[in-house]
Amino acid sequence: MTTQQTRPSLDDPRIAIPASSEWYEPAPTAQTERQAEFLNLRDGEMLINLGPQHPSTHGVLRIVVKVSGEQVVDLDPVLGYLHRGVEKLCENSDYHQAICYTDPLEYVASLFCEAATVAAFEKLVEVEVPRRAQYIRVLTMELNRIASHTLFQGWMALDLGGITPILWSFIERDEIVDMLAALTGQKLLYNYYRIGGVNGDLNHEFMSRLGNWMSRAAEQIDSNTGLMNENEIFVRRTRGLGVLDAATALRMGVTGPNLRASGVPFDLRRDHPYLVYPELEFNIPTREEGDSLARYMVRIDEIRESIRIIDQVLHEMPDGPIMAKLPRLIRPRPGRAFGAVEGPRGVYGVYAISDGTDQPFRMRIHDPSFVHLQLVGPLSRGNLIADTMAVMASLDPVMGGVDK
Amino acid sequence: MDRALASALQERFGTTLLAPVRQRFDETEIRVSVADAIPTLRVLHDEPDFAFEMLIDLCGVDTGEEMQVVYHLSSSRSGDWLRVVVPGVDRNAPRVASLTSLWPGAEWMEREAYDMFGIIFEGNRDLRRIYMPDDYRSYPLRKDFYLADDASRSPAAGVRNMERVGTPVDATRATALRKSPGA
Numbered sequence: 001m002t003t004q005q006t007r008p009s010l011d012d013p014r015i016a017i018p019a020s021s022e023w024y025e026p027a028p029t030a031q032t033e034r035q036a037e038f039l040n041l042r043d044g045e046m047l048i049n050l051g052p053q054h055p056s057t058h059g060v061l062r063i064v065v066k067v068s069g070e071q072v073v074d075l076d077p078v079l080g081y082l083h084r085g086v087e088k089l090c091e092n093s094d095y096h097q098a099i100c101y102t103d104p105l106e107y108v109a110s111l112f113c114e115a116a117t118v119a120a121f122e123k124l125v126e127v128e129v130p131r132r133a134q135y136i137r138v139l140t141m142e143l144n145r146i147a148s149h150t151l152f153q154g155w156m157a158l159d160l161g162g163i164t165p166i167l168w169s170f171i172e173r174d175e176i177v178d179m180l181a182a183l184t185g186q187k188l189l190y191n192y193y194r195i196g197g198v199n200g201d202l203n204h205e206f207m208s209r210l211g212n213w214m215s216r217a218a219e220q221i222d223s224n225t226g227l228m229n230e231n232e233i234f235v236r237r238t239r240g241l242g243v244l245d246a247a248t249a250l251r252m253g254v255t256g257p258n259l260r261a262s263g264v265p266f267d268l269r270r271d272h273p274y275l276v277y278p279e280l281e282f283n284i285p286t287r288e289e290g291d292s293l294a295r296y297m298v299r300i301d302e303i304r305e306s307i308r309i310i311d312q313v314l315h316e317m318p319d320g321p322i323m324a325k326l327p328r329l330i331r332p333r334p335g336r337a338f339g340a341v342e343g344p345r346g347v348y349g350v351y352a353i354s355d356g357t358d359q360p361f362r363m364r365i366h367d368p369s370f371v372h373l374q375l376v377g378p379l380s381r382g383n384l385i386a387d388t389m390a391v392m393a394s395l396d397p398v399m400g401g402v403d404k
Numbered sequence: 405m406d407r408a409l410a411s412a413l414q415e416r417f418g419t420t421l422l423a424p425v426r427q428r429f430d431e432t433e434i435r436v437s438v439a440d441a442i443p444t445l446r447v448l449h450d451e452p453d454f455a456f457e458m459l460i461d462l463c464g465v466d467t468g469e470e471m472q473v474v475y476h477l478s479s480s481r482s483g484d485w486l487r488v489v490v491p492g493v494d495r496n497a498p499r500v501a502s503l504t505s506l507w508p509g510a511e512w513m514e515r516e517a518y519d520m521f522g523i524i525f526e527g528n529r530d531l532r533r534i535y536m537p538d539d540y541r542s543y544p545l546r547k548d549f550y551l552a553d554d555a556s557r558s559p560a561a562g563v564r565n566m567e568r569v570g571t572p573v574d575a576t577r578a579t580a581l582r583k584s585p586g587a
Contacts, residue, residue, distance in 0.1 A: 028538070031532045031538070032530050032531055032532050033529045033530075034529040034530035035532065079534055079535060080533075080534065080535040080536065080537070083535040085544060087545060088544055088545055091545075123428075123429050250457050251507055251509060252507070252508055252509035253458070253459045253460070253507055253509030255460070266458070266480075272430065272478070272483060273483075335428075336433070337428075337429070337431070338431055338461075338485050338487060340460070349460055351474065353465065362466075364461065364474075366460065366463075370512060370513075370516075371512070374511065374512050
């Protein structure tokens with residue numbers, strides 16, 4: 001008589017693999033005072049990883065979170081997963097090539113990093129951009145700002161667990177992206193601005209798509225926002241969460257909508273005017289609360305202002321050339337220049353140094369997402385783990401820009 | 405161009421400035437020594453005549469001969485960008501004081517400058533690598549760091565990239581360290 005065969009059990013001492021401490025990665029050794037503080041676990045605290053591959057971390061970001069139960073005690077973002085060394089690449093390419101390296105930094109609204117780069121280069125070369133090109137730049141940038149903010153809106157809802165808004169917001173974004181694709185030939189990384197102008201004039205397809213969209217844009221945006229602004233779960237989860245006061249925001253170097261949500265009306269379009277913005281009429285929406293909801297609301301208001309700007313630009317667009325006359329190979333005189341634009345996330349700045357050759361000697365790219373990511377720690381201390389995602393979504397960092 | 409700012413800076417800082425105030429387009433530039441950097445920035449931040457409350461950028465620069473730390477500031481009182489250049493940081497042992505006591509937000513930008521140039525910011529509580537791995541040894545944005553795939557300059561000179569047909573342009577160029585006289 002045979003006994004019935006049973007499936008081998010992992011508890012069976014003959015096949016069980018003995019536990020070994022080698023399975024676990026040793027805790028990193030502290031290199032700095034701050035890290036030593038972070039790695040020093042008190043009773044009941046533990047470290048967990050969020051990311052790198054986690055849908056709510058907006059790209060490839062890893063956050064080591066120190067938790068006590070469900071509460072976040074401290075956190076330490078680990079960067080570098082998307083680091084490509086763009087600054088070094090730019091220093092080893094000529095001035096025209098450097099522009100397209102800055103595109104994938106801010107892949108959600110890639111025209112802004114380009115705009116900052118050409119602004120710096122144009123100062124080095126001392127070239128005046130034709131007026132029509134300036135209007136085209138403002139038009140495309142504002143379109144890109146709307147595309148970025150609508151994506152933010154859907155993404156924030158997704159991080160909070162709502163699926164529908166992102167599907168709705170992609171309707172808007174796709175329309176704008178298709179429009180810009182008709183103009184620039186690219187859907188995401190446009191490489192459209194040139195030193196002294198833009199790559200191509202407005203074409204028929206772009207204009208007809210734009211006209212179509214503008215006739216119902218405001219209405220569509222309103223219906224999209226109604227889905228979230230009046231959603232009780234969304235409002236109650238974000239109100240009073242991650243409050244950033246104006247003084248702290250200034251000391252942390254925060255710019256853009258995140259700063260304006262704290263009540264500081266700082267906007268480069270008004271304070272350091274560039275292109276034709278001084279001639280256009282628009283408001284700078286601000287909020288006083290400084291919480292996640294305020295950061296969301298400021299962006300929604302900005303969409304409406306952008307539509308106003310586009311409307312004015314389309315009425316005032318002059319005729320004329322779209323490129324200044326420049327030699328093909330650019331060798332600016334030795335010097336330094338700083339160009340900056342107001343992007344959907346804050347100030348994009350490029351500091352370029354020329355040594356008289358055809359390549360920039362040093363090119364520093366400042367991305368606002370990098371600065372804003374520092375705030376995730378201070379703003380989510382003491383909150384629940386799930387609220388870390390809400391805080392991060394409201395700060396709206398893009399990892400391509402953070403990691404350069 | 406904000407002429408009033410230039411004269412105010414010249415008057416307030418006088419001999420602290422290593423060079424006369426320079427202005428070009430909407431940029432104003434001053435140069436101060438390593439020792440004077442933080443006191444100068446503190447005055448610019450605190451005094452209501454200047455009120456440079458916003459630190460827009462902090463970066464390191466390697467000119468091939470020395471290191472520099474460059475700050476870009478913005479004030480609600482002026483439409484100009486203020487650039488504070490701190491030249492003359494020793495290239496072999498670059499050390500400057502940290503700005504984190506004034507602007508805590510400078511912490512990561514200083515970490516980045518440390519990671520890319522090896523500049524040590526004294527007083528930064530978290531000065532460690534930010535992009536590169538912890539065990540990485542060199543500083544990628546220094547001018548003596550060549551790109552590994554730049555065939556004409558690297559030790560693998562002679563290996564040709566697929567895209568490059570004919571003589572690479574760089575092969576005719578001297579492989580000497582690129583230095584900027586104007587920076």
